[in-house]
Amino acid sequence: MPELPEVETIKRSLAQKITGLTIREVKIYLPKIIQITNPDEFQTGLKGKTFLNVNRRGKYLLFYLSAEYVLVVHLKMTGQLIYSPANAPVAKHTHAFFNLSNEHRLSFIDLRQFGRLYLVPLEELENMPGLKKLGFDPLSENFFPDIMAQELSHRRTRLKPLLLDQSFIAGIGNIYADEILYRAYLHPLRPANTLKAQETAWLFKAIQEVLQEGIAYRGTTIRDYVDGEGRPGNYQNKLKVHGRAGQACERCGQLITRLRLQGRSAYICPYCQKL
Numbered sequence: 001m002p003e004l005p006e007v008e009t010i011k012r013s014l015a016q017k018i019t020g021l022t023i024r025e026v027k028i029y030l031p032k033i034i035q036i037t038n039p040d041e042f043q044t045g046l047k048g049k050t051f052l053n054v055n056r057r058g059k060y061l062l063f064y065l066s067a068e069y070v071l072v073v074h075l076k077m078t079g080q081l082i083y084s085p086a087n088a089p090v091a092k093h094t095h096a097f098f099n100l101s102n103e104h105r106l107s108f109i110d111l112r113q114f115g116r117l118y119l120v121p122l123e124e125l126e127n128m129p130g131l132k133k134l135g136f137d138p139l140s141e142n143f144f145p146d147i148m149a150q151e152l153s154h155r156r157t158r159l160k161p162l163l164l165d166q167s168f169i170a171g172i173g174n175i176y177a178d179e180i181l182y183r184a185y186l187h188p189l190r191p192a193n194t195l196k197a198q199e200t201a202w203l204f205k206a207i208q209e210v211l212q213e214g215i216a217y218r219g220t221t222i223r224d225y226v227d228g229e230g231r232p233g234n235y236q237n238k239l240k241v242h243g244r245a246g247q248a249c250e251r252c253g254q255l256i257t258r259l260r261l262q263g264r265s266a267y268i269c270p271y272c273q274k275l
Contacts, residue, residue: 018054018063026098071119072119079109082229139211148204149197176211178267179239179241185202188261244256254269
């Protein structure tokens with residue numbers, strides 16, 4: 001699933017391409033991807049709207065439109081948004097596309113069909129299901145170490161499930177949670193309220209650094225992820241533990257181990273991340 005660095009990279013790659021362009025036509029091939037409105041209302045509501053700005057909240061993409069509407073996109077497991085010439089062949093698994101005023105189009109492609117599109121009046125955006133329950137954006141100016149320390153102090157949840165909880169921190173998924181905990185020398189099964197002040201500081205710093213690095217390398221491509229121009233990311237070449245079971249830890253030389261935690265994999269160095 002695209003996580004915060006991937007969604008941020010898609011946002012940046014599309015913003016420079018589509019800002020100021022008008023939607024001339026909308027084609028929907030898989031109606032179930034449209035939420036809140038029905039497909040006809042979705043198509044009618046988007047036609048003639050101009051892209052004013054592109055933003056991100058957690059793993060959601062927010063396309064601010066003229067007439068005070070917002071196109072909200074959640075890519076889920078395998079969703080892609082690709083900007084291309086309008087005369088390019090339609091890619092396999094394309095479920096919707098938007099023809100734009102510059103003879104290009106924006107295509108929504110999704111192998112597993114879990115991604116969702118929403119057209120929401122701007123005044124109703126904050127109450128949209130999914131968005132309204134999101135926690136702190138870890139790269140926002142309002143996320144401080146003392147706020148995180150306070151939140152951790154009364155939570156018994158283990159660290160990795162807590163990092164994956166979008167109502168706590170929005171945008172972190174399986175890959176980056178593993179990398180963050182490794183960098184902070186913390187075991188994923190550690191209860192959050194047992195962290196000491198220095199450990200909380202390490203965790204906060206690791207969250208910031210790993211996510212920023214992920215963005216700098218334009219995201220992690222292990223299977224399906226590409227940015228808005230169809231380019232893969234490069235951060236998979238920088239991963240220290242995720243997907244590296246049986247390989248040597250770069251810090252201590254011990255072998256990376258794969259754990260099972262609530263139906264998910266967790267990759268750790270058992271020496272650097274003692275429980």
